[in-house]
Amino acid sequence: MDFTRFLSTIRRHTQLTEQEEQKLCSFLSIKKVKRREFLVRAGEDARHEYFVNKGCLRTYYLDKKGVEHNTYFAIEGFWVSDIYSRTFNTPALCNIIALEDCELVHISNISLEAFLKEVPALEHFFRVSYQNSLATIHLKQIQLLSLSGCERYNYFRNKYPELDRRVPQKHIASYLGFTPEFFNTVRAKTIRSKMDSALSL
């Protein structure tokens, strides 16, 4: 089982002893999910934290009218779970589905909580990760109020070029809260503005 990427992500932000790393690895497992397979289904218990070793996943909420609303994408080095289910021991609110064949490192919530209590350096890692996520969500909320559709699309492309390359554009549109028609207008504007810039050089 290959935990290299997982451990190097942890090591970038905190320092575990060799013994702690070995113990952590003893709690980890590998899960493989084929393209179009579900990792988590809404309504089911989802009491694991996942780390993407390989592949790309999409989290979405399916509304009463059958419309899918994308809320998150994950590629190599990202974490993914239904945080509401995992935190409050409730059924999952969202579906998580593989957009490519995936390999995930996973740990059950029970093991993770026990391990965090034992190893302060990992508690630090997750506290900082969650704080960064909260700050990023706060920024996204403000961008929704302050930026135009084009600006938000460009921000996403610049911030996450790898997602822009691998996630189908219709899913990015849904993530940004665009209708397909509005997304086509935004894309056309973006392309036109790039051509204008190129021509004026």
Next chain:
Amino acid sequence: MDFTRFLSTIRRHTQLTEQEEQKLCSFLSIKKVKRREFLVRAGEDARHEYFVNKGCLRTYYLDKKGVEHNTYFAIEGFWVSDIYSRTFNTPALCNIIALEDCELVHISNISLEAFLKEVPALEHFFRVSYQNSLATIHLKQIQLLSLSGCERYNYFRNKYPELDRRVPQKHIASYLGFTPEFFNTVRAKTIRSKMDSALSL
């Protein structure tokens, strides 16, 4: 300086030694803010974490057209800060203003980070708090997609009766993403449905 409420909040979720509590208190200060005064102004550095000892505050983003969008309310026992500014050392995105005369316990980000490194029990407290906040934000995001205006308004009133009582209704409307006109319709519907229920008993 009265840190009783602050310490009892911490004690509900984690256990510090007497020495750790004393050391933590040595980093804390009290700040008083009069009604309508700003605690944080957008564009300024906001490198403190605040805990509400007394009073009620409103966090809002002011858009280019001069419209205020409420993003958060805090009363006794709540934490409040511009998390983006505090996490990434950038200027604050939002304004935080007092809706009542307030008393806040505060700690600088630098002191907090140093103390968290020293005291794993407090690191645990903040990790759990941030995880709960992320899960709650996730639920709010899904409610925006799944519940009607009336349902979201009723959820807010049931979940936060104290905020419903103390925060002016126009600010709750903005927090829920309602226009004033839509909010009036939602309120009228809620009152009518309550009267219908009472009459049918």
